Amino acid sequence: MAAALSGILAYLGCGLLGFVRAPRVLSLLALLGGAISFALWAPGFPEVLVGGLPWGIAVAGDPWAMGMWGLGLVLHATILLHTRGRRDAFQPLTTVLIGACLAAALSRDLFNLYVLLDLTSLLALVLIASGRRVRAVWAGLQYLVLAEVGLTLYLFGLGLVYGRLGTLSVTALAGQGPNLSDPALAVGVGLLLAGAAVKTGVFLLGLWLPQAHGQAPTEVSVLLSGIVVKIGVVTLARLSEAFPVGTVLLLLGILTGFGGLAYALWEKDLKVFLGFHTVSQLGYMLIGLGLGAGTGALLYAVAHGLFKGLLFLAAGEAVDRVGRREIAPLAGHLSASVAIGLGVGACAIAGLPPLAGFAAKGLLAHGAPAWARGVFYALGLGTAASFAKLVPLFRPRGPGPVGGLPVLVAAVVAFGLGGTLLVGGLLSRRAWGEAIMVVGLGYGLYLGLRRVRPRLPRWGFDWSVVSLLLASVGVVGLVALGWL
Amino acid sequence: MEGLAAVALAIALVGIGFWTLIVRRNLIWKLLGLNVAAGGAILFLVALAHRPGARPPIVGLGPGPSADPLPHALVLTAIVIDFATLALALVYVVFLTEHRHTQDVRRLERDEERGWPQP
Numbered sequence: 001m002a003a004a005l006s007g008i009l010a011y012l013g014c015g016l017l018g019f020v021r022a023p024r025v026l027s028l029l030a031l032l033g034g035a036i037s038f039a040l041w042a043p044g045f046p047e048v049l050v051g052g053l054p055w056g057i058a059v060a061g062d063p064w065a066m067g068m069w070g071l072g073l074v075l076h077a078t079i080l081l082h083t084r085g086r087r088d089a090f091q092p093l094t095t096v097l098i099g100a101c102l103a104a105a106l107s108r109d110l111f112n113l114y115v116l117l118d119l120t121s122l123l124a125l126v127l128i129a130s131g132r133r134v135r136a137v138w139a140g141l142q143y144l145v146l147a148e149v150g151l152t153l154y155l156f157g158l159g160l161v162y163g164r165l166g167t168l169s170v171t172a173l174a175g176q177g178p179n180l181s182d183p184a185l186a187v188g189v190g191l192l193l194a195g196a197a198v199k200t201g202v203f204l205l206g207l208w209l210p211q212a213h214g215q216a217p218t219e220v221s222v223l224l225s226g227i228v229v230k231i232g233v234v235t236l237a238r239l240s241e242a243f244p245v246g247t248v249l250l251l252l253g254i255l256t257g258f259g260g261l262a263y264a265l266w267e268k269d270l271k272v273f274l275g276f277h278t279v280s281q282l283g284y285m286l287i288g289l290g291l292g293a294g295t296g297a298l299l300y301a302v303a304h305g306l307f308k309g310l311l312f313l314a315a316g317e318a319v320d321r322v323g324r325r326e327i328a329p330l331a332g333h334l335s336a337s338v339a340i341g342l343g344v345g346a347c348a349i350a351g352l353p354p355l356a357g358f359a360a361k362g363l364l365a366h367g368a369p370a371w372a373r374g375v376f377y378a379l380g381l382g383t384a385a386s387f388a389k390l391v392p393l394f395r396p397r398g399p400g401p402v403g404g405l406p407v408l409v410a411a412v413v414a415f416g417l418g419g420t421l422l423v424g425g426l427l428s429r430r431a432w433g434e435a436i437m438v439v440g441l442g443y444g445l446y447l448g449l450r451r452v453r454p455r456l457p458r459w460g461f462d463w464s465v466v467s468l469l470l471a472s473v474g475v476v477g478l479v480a481l482g483w484l
Numbered sequence: 485m486e487g488l489a490a491v492a493l494a495i496a497l498v499g500i501g502f503w504t505l506i507v508r509r510n511l512i513w514k515l516l517g518l519n520v521a522a523g524g525a526i527l528f529l530v531a532l533a534h535r536p537g538a539r540p541p542i543v544g545l546g547p548g549p550s551a552d553p554l555p556h557a558l559v560l561t562a563i564v565i566d567f568a569t570l571a572l573a574l575v576y577v578v579f580l581t582e583h584r585h586t587q588d589v590r591r592l593e594r595d596e597e598r599g600w601p602q603p
Binding site: 118122158 | 515589
């Protein structure tokens with residue numbers, strides 16, 4: 001435990017010192033400190049109360065913590081390699097942000113998670129707005145207000161749960177075997193779920209996500225989709241461990257998967273399109289959590305962090321270089337390195353073997369009931385169909401700067417190969433054939449849907465708040481009605 | 485009884501805050517509404533710590549029952565967070581006012597649809 005906490009101290013300390021001088025060196029130092037501390041505690045450690053007091057903060061080195069640490073360190077290395085010329089407050093801010101995410105991954109205390117979620121929202125707003133573009137500031141401000149509304153609900157739920165059960169530690173709560181037929185407790189749990197879902201970007205609660213991720217500067221989008229969203233998933237995983245809320249998460253997951261996909265299919269702005277796909281991919285993780293397949297959901301979260309980070313990095317490079325945000329005008333303007341990065345990322349998210357998406361989807365479908373596999377196939381089909389829009393982009397024009405792309409390409413390929421080799425049944429001809437068939441059918445679906453242009457509803461700021469509150473009432477109702 | 489009154493007041497504050505957040509068009513009013521709602525959540529936590537006839541949870545105030553100290557500790561953190569959030573959000577409202585000369589959400593959304601023309 002001491003090793004893990006000193007890693008977090010290294011991150012926060014180096015980040016804060018970086019505001020004063022030598023931001024790049026200190027950021028590199030934080031990465032080194034984090035990596036050493038991860039190597040020291042990597043086999044994991046059992047739950048400890050920090051300070052040894054009965055009301056200390058519970059931390060544990062469980063699989064979720066290990067997965068998030070690995071993901072966070074890889075993304076930090078990528079960012080450091082990619083932003084070699086920057087001299088402003090960017091490096092210290094990202095260092096503190098990643099430190100907060102690493103701390104949240106270790107924490108098993110619901111109030112501690114609240115504080116860290118709030119810290120990540122504030123830092124994310126500063127980073128989103130760091131380009132000083134009006135549209136990014138506006139998207140970031142909406143993000144902060146919606147996240148704060150969600151966290152106010154979360155605080156209320158925290159009070160109700162504490163009032164009923166007298167503890168906020170996940171392990172102690174799970175040990176009490178909470179009974180949700182008590183209405184006050186059910187409302188509290190519902191509010192906790194709704195608040196965490198807002199921060200995660202679940203459909204109809206987290207409508208801020210696509211614009212905020214799409215309008216942020218390149219490196220910031222990588223971090224937001226890569227790890228900040230995953231901290232929300234960690235919180236939901238902790239809640240599903242403490243309370244019997246599997247069915248609610250399952251329903252939210254299905255809604256999120258298809259809702260995000262519907263918008264992604266017809267989105268023209270490349271980065272906002274990727275943001276909608278983050279929403280859709282969250283569906284896989286929530287369905288995994290709802291089915292009780294915690295390991296599958298965790299590995300999907302890590303794989304998604306890697307390939308979505310790669311996609312945002314390549315897409316951001318393309319958009320910054322060409323100066324256009326829509327997909328069609330970018331064709332023929334990409335450099336070879338960006339095209340390769342985008343291609344590997346798109347193949348991974350569509351689930352082509354043997355990349356990270358294929359391994360993660362295989363792990364998640366492993367042992368899932370037949371209907372859940374049907375849902376996964378349908379989501380995979382839609383993902384392939386919407387990514388078919390990017391096919392005209394892969395006509396590179398000359399080599400370009402490489403930046404941090406190779407780190408993430410290597411991570412996506414390594415994760416995919418490792419998963420494919422280690423999980424039984426993924427090396428079979430049938431699994432590969434199915435994956436390739438889904439992508440082929442997806443391309444067919446794209447050709448069929450090209451002429452359809454539905455008008456999907458768009459929400460303004462006020463309606464996002466209203467939809468958030470109504471959806472929260474819905475979540476509370478589902479928990480209270482005992483759909484468990 | 486004071487505990488129940490405080491809980492009712494807390495829920496009322498959250499309602500007023502969210503109502504202001506939704507119906508007001510000015511960004512500063514919206515942020516104030518958000519802060520009032522957060523104040524409601526904080527008051528709710530304080531009300532939970534209440535016990536009939538209890539003293540403040542401070543060592544040396546004498547024997548007898550004391551209020552639950554843990555919610556008080558949580559509330560201190562939550563107050564600081566709310567203050568930081570409001571201050572940071574107002575910085576960006578100032579930025580938008582300087583660049584777009586408005587704090588009206590509808591006008592900002594209309595400008596967004598039109599691709600941010602020069603004000």
